[in-house]
Amino acid sequence: MDVTNILAPLNEAQMDAVTASTRAALVLAGAGSGKTRVLVHRIAWVLSTEPIEPGNILAVTFTNKAANEMRWRIQRLLDAPLNDMWVGTFHGLAHQLLRRHYKEAELPKSFQILDSDDQLRVIKRLLRSLEVDETKWPPKQIQWFINSQKEEGLRAESLHETRDPFAKQMASIYMAYQLICERSGVVDFAELLLRSLELMRKNKQLRDHYINRFKHVLVDEFQDTNRVQYAWLRLLSEDSENLFVVGDDDQSIYSWRGARVENLTKFQKDYPSHTFVRLEQNYRSTAHILAAANELISRNTNRLGKNLWTHGNQGEPIALYRAFNEQDEAYFVADRIREWSAKGHNRKDIAILYRSNAQSRQFEEKLIGMGIPYRVYGGLRFFERAEIKDALAYLRIVSNRDDDGSFERVINTPTRGIGPKTLDILRTTARQGDCSLWQAARQLILKSDIPNRIRAPIANFIELIDQLDKTTDGNGLSEQTSKIIESVKLRDFYQRESGPQSEQRLENLDELISAARQFESESNQNEELGDLTNQFLAHAVLESGDNQAELSEDYVQLMTLHAAKGLEFGLVFLVGMEEGLFPSQQSIDDSNKLEEERRLCYVGITRAKKTLFLTYAETRRIYGKENYPSPSRFIRELPEKNLIEVRARGGSVNNNVFSEPPLSNYSTAPHHFNLGQSVHHQKFGNGIILKCEGEGNQSRVQISFNEAGIKWLMLAYANLRPL
DNA sequence: GACGGAATCGTTTTT
DNA sequence: CGATTCCGTC
Numbered sequence: 163m164d165v166t167n168i169l170a171p172l173n174e175a176q177m178d179a180v181t182a183s184t185r186a187a188l189v190l191a192g193a194g195s196g197k198t199r200v201l202v203h204r205i206a207w208v209l210s211t212e213p214i215e216p217g218n219i220l221a222v223t224f225t226n227k228a229a230n231e232m233r234w235r236i237q238r239l240l241d242a243p244l245n246d247m248w249v250g251t252f253h254g255l256a257h258q259l260l261r262r263h264y265k266e267a268e269l270p271k272s273f274q275i276l277d278s279d280d281q282l283r284v285i286k287r288l289l290r291s292l293e294v295d296e297t298k299w300p301p302k303q304i305q306w307f308i309n310s311q312k313e314e315g316l317r318a319e320s321l322h323e324t325r326d327p328f329a330k331q332m333a334s335i336y337m338a339y340q341l342i343c344e345r346s347g348v349v350d351f352a353e354l355l356l357r358s359l360e361l362m363r364k365n366k367q368l369r370d371h372y373i374n375r376f377k378h379v380l381v382d383e384f385q386d387t388n389r390v391q392y393a394w395l396r397l398l399s400e401d402s403e404n405l406f407v408v409g410d411d412d413q414s415i416y417s418w419r420g421a422r423v424e425n426l427t428k429f430q431k432d433y434p435s436h437t438f439v440r441l442e443q444n445y446r447s448t449a450h451i452l453a454a455a456n457e458l459i460s461r462n463t464n465r466l467g468k469n470l471w472t473h474g475n476q477g478e479p480i481a482l483y484r485a486f487n488e489q490d491e492a493y494f495v496a497d498r499i500r501e502w503s504a505k506g507h508n509r510k511d512i513a514i515l516y517r518s519n520a521q522s523r524q525f526e527e528k529l530i531g532m533g534i535p536y537r538v539y540g541g542l543r544f545f546e547r548a549e550i551k552d553a554l555a556y557l558r559i560v561s562n563r564d565d566d567g568s569f570e571r572v573i574n575t576p577t578r579g580i581g582p583k584t585l586d587i588l589r590t591t592a593r594q595g596d597c598s599l600w601q602a603a604r605q606l607i608l609k610s611d612i613p614n615r616i617r618a619p620i621a622n623f624i625e626l627i628d629q630l631d632k633t634t635d636g637n638g639l640s641e642q643t644s645k646i647i648e649s650v651k652l653r654d655f656y657q658r659e660s661g662p663q664s665e666q667r668l669e670n671l672d673e674l675i676s677a678a679r680q681f682e683s684e685s686n687q688n689e690e691l692g693d694l695t696n697q698f699l700a701h702a703v704l705e706s707g708d709n710q711a712e713l714s715e716d717y718v719q720l721m722t723l724h725a726a727k728g729l730e731f732g733l734v735f736l737v738g739m740e741e742g743l744f745p746s747q748q749s750i751d752d753s754n755k756l757e758e759e760r761r762l763c764y765v766g767i768t769r770a771k772k773t774l775f776l777t778y779a780e781t782r783r784i785y786g787k788e789n790y791p792s793p794s795r796f797i798r799e800l801p802e803k804n805l806i807e808v809r810a811r812g813g814s815v816n817n818n819v820f821s822e823p824p825l826s827n828y829s830t831a832p833h834h835f836n837l838g839q840s841v842h843h844q845k846f847g848n849g850i851i852l853k854c855e856g857e858g859n860q861s862r863v864q865i866s867f868n869e870a871g872i873k874w875l876m877l878a879y880a881n882l883r884p885l
Numbered sequence: 886g887a888c889g890g891a892a893t894c895g896t897t898t899t900t
Numbered sequence: 901c902g903a904t905t906c907c908g909t910c
Contacts, residue, residue, distance in 0.1 A: 223899090224899045226900085251900065252899095252900075253900045257900095278898085351900050355900095383899085386899075415897080416899075418896090418898090419897085419898065419899085517896070517897075518896050519896085519897085520895080523902095704900060705900090706900085723897080724897050725898085725899095727899085728899095746896055748896070758897095785895065786901035886910105888909090888910085889907105889910105890906105890907090890908090891908100892904105893903105893904085894902100894903090894904085895901105895902095
């Protein structure tokens with residue numbers, strides 16, 4: 163076979179990776195070094211040089227977006243369909259395994275998946291039924307505990323031998339939670355992975371089948387894998403040991419969610435004769451940007467180590483803007499964006515990146531003010547909206563009556579006279595009979611000592627769901643969806659709701675029907691994966707609609723640094739570069755967390771192709787209080803030669819942004835001022851020093867200005883002139 | 886069960 | 901400061 167197409171576009175390191183002859187390979191792929199290309203070409207390479215079929219390949223990613231892109235690029239390179247190659251997310255693939263082998267996994271055929279919100283509701287219900295004090299045992303914390311345990315591969319049973327009362331209580335809640343899930347026929351995200359791992363471990367026949375099938379296992383973003391995921395990968399590649407992992411320890415930013423960077427070094431130990439390749443040539447950013455990124459990340463410890471370089475342009479230095487406050491910061495950014503797009507650049511090639519979502523607001527206001535179209539990422543996704551979840555809950559309970567979560571969700575939405583009191587009776591009955599709410603409801607209406615006021619609405623509800631099941635059975639998915647929304651009067655319910663949301667909600671319900679229609683037409687009937695409804699329901703949870711803007715729309719992109727991983731932009735604003743914000747307050751006195759913040763900064767910097775702005779504010783309102791943060795340590799950690807401090811205006815037309823000479827001299831000791839001394843400030847005018855605080859670079863003074871009032875200023879930046 | 890006022894609380898979120 | 905949630909009242 164002619165492999166020219168596969169190898170020709172690769173650089174030397176990429177070629178080494180793609181053609182690696184050992185079984186296990188670790189590719190340490192720097193930002194913008196072409197890691198997806200390597201993965202895709204590796205797949206094409208092994209398909210061309212080994213006697214294998216597409217069906218022998220398993221390629222795993224974390225996000226649906228990455229999986230889709232990989233699929234698309236493989237098809238393009240091979241110029242052939244993927245056939246039965248498995249390309250997908252960890253969760254998606256684990257889900258498929260469980261659907262195919264639901265019996266062996268001891269799950270009901272129509273098992274449903276809980277998203278984080280569903281899971282939290284289950285936990286809250288559980289705590290109430292156990293009469294556990296929610297203030298002492300916050301549901302969120304329990305959710306976190308359960309998920310962390312599962313991500314480590316630990317079941318509640320294995321935790322029970324502890325004497326620590328806290329751990330004991332947690333373990334017993336965990337166990338009770340698991341029992342509820344089993345009885346309801348639902349699995350949470352972590353369960354998908356753990357359950358499918360256990361399935362393969364327990365069932366030799368299945369394991370042999372799959373390890374025999376998968377001759378090559380490839381993984382993207384390996385630094386983000388948790389323990390269970392790594393064990394899962396090891397198991398599925400057990401036969402051939404052809405495990406090809408691509409990752410970047412410097413871009414590990416999800417340790418707080420169970421990701422284990424150590425899996426990289428663990429891999430090196432577990433596969434001692436693996437091929438190790440570094441991809442360090444960067445095809446994205448200018449030399450200035452890369453130099454800054456390299457210098458910053460070099461301060462972290464325990465790195466595998468790598469240095470990005472480019473054949474490309476030197477570019478412009480990174481621009482640093484010191485804003486007076488967060489308003490000024492936002493105005494400056496919006497104004498630069500106006501300039502940039504006036505020069506004919508696309509808005510969608512511009513990103514404003516921040517540490518926390520709350521920061522988006524100020525930028526939105528200024529962008530609106532200037533009439534610049536933008537789009538904010540994050541927030542509620544389509545399938546997470548209340549009205550959509552309501553409609554889906556009906557589909558779910560029709561499919562699986564024992565799903566208590568869905569039962570509680572729909573029992574009185576829209577309202578049908580089943581209030582908290584009736585619900586309490588149902589819950590008690592269910593607990594006594596150790597059965598689902600649905601079964602409790604059926605029992606209850608048969609009892610003679612139940613007042614009709616309570617019996618009638620329950621009986622009606624049961625009738626309604628059974629009726630839906632009958633009338634929709636055999637219908638197409640979209641027809642089924644639309645019928646349910648209609649006959650359950652969801653539309654009327656939301657129509658009655660006042661406020662501007664109402665209209666949007668109705669539109670969303672319509673969109674749900676068309677989403678179902680589209681799913682219907684795109685799906686290839688595969689009974690192995692359950693009926694179409696269950697496939698659609700799983701799709702809704704596992705791919706709850708991406709938050710990405712349509713590529714055709716020319717919007718400025720606002721998102722968190724986390725959300726920006728994997729993306730690139732011509733012009734990037736990294737805003738809010740202040741101690742306490744970035745790095746975040748919670749990270750400042752923990753060196754591991756601080757290093758993760760630094761990696762986050764590294765990720766942010768390496769998003770920029772051509773131009774990068776860092777901004778910070780001297781004063782910032784947080785929770786309604788004035789703060790006087792000092793500039794982020796990450797600014798100081800960048801080489802001065804790659805930075806240039808800028809002012810908002812002035813200078814020549816051609817070079818208005820870079821008109822100021824670099825003066826970012828953070829090491830200069832500030833002058834000494836005395837209490838009561840009169841001083842002049844460039845913006846605030848004249849004032850008197852009231853208080854001094856801190857030492858050296860960190861010293862701040864409180865000044866009462868004649869006009870601007872009382873302010874705290876960092877002496878190092880205030881540029882005060884004694885009068 | 887709808888509404889309003891008080892209380893609470895405040896990183897990051899691939900699935 | 902602001903969003904969200906909770907609780908009490910009508």
